[in-house]
Amino acid sequence: MFSLLFTILLLFGDGSTSGTFSAKVIKVVDGNTIEVHNSDKEVVLLLLNGVDCPEPGQPAADHAKAFTEKMVLKKKVTIVLHGKDRWGNKLATVLLNGGTNLNHELVKSGLAWAHPSADKTVVSFQEEAKANKLGLWQTEDPTPPWVYKRQQTMMAPKGR
Template sequence: MNGKLLWLSVGLVLLGGCSSTPEVTPSTTEEPPRLLQVGVTRVVEGDILQVVDSEERTHTIRLRGVDAPEPDQPYGEGARRCLEELVLGRSVLLSANMRPLNDMLVSEVYLRATPVSKLLVHKGCAWWDQQSAPYDLRLGHIENSARQARRGLWVDRSPVAPWEWRAGSGRP
């Protein structure tokens, strides 16, 4: 029995020597997310902005994490005005980790250090978009709070979600 224990110990020591962790160098460490400062020149819809970057190029940005009522949907104009009041004419930060969507870019947008998506959901101006931010459970909690407080679009007891409206099941 002692012989087996000795061989097991020797094996573990040898195995430990083989499985050393690689040294982490600055080139292999993950960098913190970069943010790009832009100016908001237009609010297209309750979840879409036009911005100008430092090289005077215009970009259309869809806010990650939210889905606001469509322009022809009840509260659609209210959602657009809500976003306009927050960011129009202001400098905002975009996550450099954007993804393309049609003719737009999807990005987290920050007003100072606060995600605009969280502000919109808190005010009841948008739904949590679980497709673009499935892991952002905080948005779900904020949406539930806005529903319970009956803020914004939640004044209506059964508002139609934008994705349902676009699918054709919205109200006439």
């Protein structure tokens, strides 16, 4: 009996990796990472699904963060969870009142890359921003954040 109850809790638990809920955005960590208060006033860290903004230190990183702050900081939003990434971060789509999709708006504005696994819609938004030389696409060949992070790791001093 205990085993069955435990399995049910694991499968249906608290909805922390799938589902939809309303929340208030309390902090913008970077362009594609936010913290929200859920209905239980718990702080939940979320990464935007399917998009990746420049990392701190990269061109346009501050602009992407400011854009996200302007769009959602201190506002009530709808969160659609998409599970977790390989590091355990919760992945989400953030919808504003009226249905505006923050994830899409970042890519449309040229402030985020479509993640390599993103759907065709997000990729088409990136191609349009690139063609119009918006945001990070004003430079010839911007470095994607996943490449930038790898480069930073390779340049870091090794421990003894």
